[in-house]
Amino acid sequence: MNKLMDIWDVREEVKQLQKLEEDNQDVSTKESISAFAKKLKIGNDGKLDIEEEPELYECEIVGEFFRDVGIIVNDEDVHDFPVECLIYLEDDNPYDKNAVACGIMIQTDQGFNSKQVGYLAREEAKLLRQKLKKLHHTEEAIWTIGYITGHDNLYGVTAILPFSL
Numbered sequence: 001m002n003k004l005m006d007i008w009d010v011r012e013e014v015k016q017l018q019k020l021e022e023d024n025q026d027v028s029t030k031e032s033i034s035a036f037a038k039k040l041k042i043g044n045d046g047k048l049d050i051e052e053e054p055e056l057y058e059c060e061i062v063g064e065f066f067r068d069v070g071i072i073v074n075d076e077d078v079h080d081f082p083v084e085c086l087i088y089l090e091d092d093n094p095y096d097k098n099a100v101a102c103g104i105m106i107q108t109d110q111g112f113n114s115k116q117v118g119y120l121a122r123e124e125a126k127l128l129r130q131k132l133k134k135l136h137h138t139e140e141a142i143w144t145i146g147y148i149t150g151h152d153n154l155y156g157v158t159a160i161l162p163f164s165l
Contacts, residue, residue: 008139011084013162015145017056057164059087059128061102061146061157063118069148069155072104072115077151085159086114088141089129100125102159104148117157127165135163 073081084105093099103114120128132139146159 006139007086007141007143008137009143010162011143011145014056014160017162021056055164057161059120059124059159059161061118061159062121064155064157067117069104069117069150069157070153072106073148073155075153078155079149081148083146083148083157085144085146085157086141087120087128087144087159087161096122096125098122098126098129100128102157104157124165131163131165
């Protein structure tokens with residue numbers, strides 16, 4: 001991944017949705033019904049439709065066992081260690097034409113770089129590509145936030161998207 005990419009930055013949107021989820025934990029039934037009613041609308045076809053509400057979706061990254069994720073957290077035991085993730089389409093992947101890779105942004109002597117830590121699972125990668133088409137996004141990458149959890153060189157990476165797949 002050495003070329004410049006067109007990137008869709010969703011980091012702030014994810015943070016806002018996380019805060020909204022925390023705030024909504026104490027919402028009354030009346031407020032919940034009111035919020036749901038505001039999402040109802042009449043579609044172009046005259047049918048009642050529900051406006052899709054943004055929600056957080058956590059993507060478990062696969063294949064990180066084969067990459068040195070521990071170097072990012074200095075091989076320490078971590079739980080929900082926050083990271084910035086770059087989710088990018090890997091159209092030239094010889095094993096999967098729908099591959100979507102995940103890199104973690106790390107600081108080096110040359111500035112910030114993305115260290116590849118794995119991939120979205122095949123089905124999620126396919127769904128993400130379909131979702132990007134549906135949303136009419138042409139970007140090749142999504143810059144978002146996520147976290148690392150693990151210990152003893154067994155680390156898992158999760159990237160958070162501001163929409164369901």
